[in-house]
Amino acid sequence: MIRNEICTVVEQKEIAEHIYELTLKGELTAEMKEPGQFVHIKVTDMAAPLLRRPISICRINQERRTFTMIYRAEGDGTKLLAKKTSGEGIDILGPLGNGFPVEEASVGQTALLVGGGIGVPPLYELANRLVARGVKVITVLGFQTASVAFYEEKFAAIGDVYVATVDGTYGTQGFVTDVIAQKGLDFDVMYSCGPTPMLKNLEKSFPDKKVFISLEERMGCGIGACFACVCHTAEDPTGFSYKKVCTDGPVFKAGEVVI
DSSP: OOEEEEEEEEEEEEEETTEEEEEEEOGGGGGOOSTTOEEEEEOOSSSSSOSOEEEEEEEEETTTTEEEEEEEOOSHHHHHHTTOOTTOEEEEEEEESBOOOGGGSOTTOEEEEEEEGGGSTHHHHHHHHHHHTTOEEEEEEEESSGGGOOOHHHHHTTSEEEEEETTSSSSEESOHHHHHHHHTOOOSEEEEESOHHHHHHHHHHOTTSEEEEEOOOOOSSSSSSSOTTEEEBTTSTTSSOEEETTTTOBEEETTSBOO
């Protein structure tokens, strides 16, 4: 069930260049059932910025009623959010969307998690759920440069981790697809989140594999009313058949929508 609640800041810190980890406490945490869902954040009580900001959920702690998000402070809204300190309240709408289907990976199978940039965070809750299910997890993380890399050690505590940077300042130089090819990584199910070019390459590279992608789109309402985040379905790529990223997604099976 979707709730609107003023959640309390437990902690906020910068974990990489312009990358912030924000932990909030609120009763709506009880509704967070799936890894890969997101919340819609109103960053200020002022008139501007008008629209809420969609931010994916990185980690859920039901016992403490807390949830953690990671975001990049680059626009006016997220820069305001980065100024929030412990004890302050933030207007949260959520949880929203359909998350990753954990049940698609069976006990004893291998799941390959592929994250690019700010698409990495939702994979962390997913990784923990998969390991608890008895699934082997391998993670490939892609970043532009070393200064914006984060959470390698968190994923390393769960399973094997490989890192790529575009400029070669950390890990393998290149893209996540280069790492997968060079290391010969095999898997039963892939879960991925990141920039559209990365998702397109993964979809193209593994047409015969079970692959799930989480799309990053600009949103207006977050609840399916405004049609700001629609994408064509693969079965009708130029017609009038659409999926809403905010309510039908953000997670889709590869090949289900046009990206």
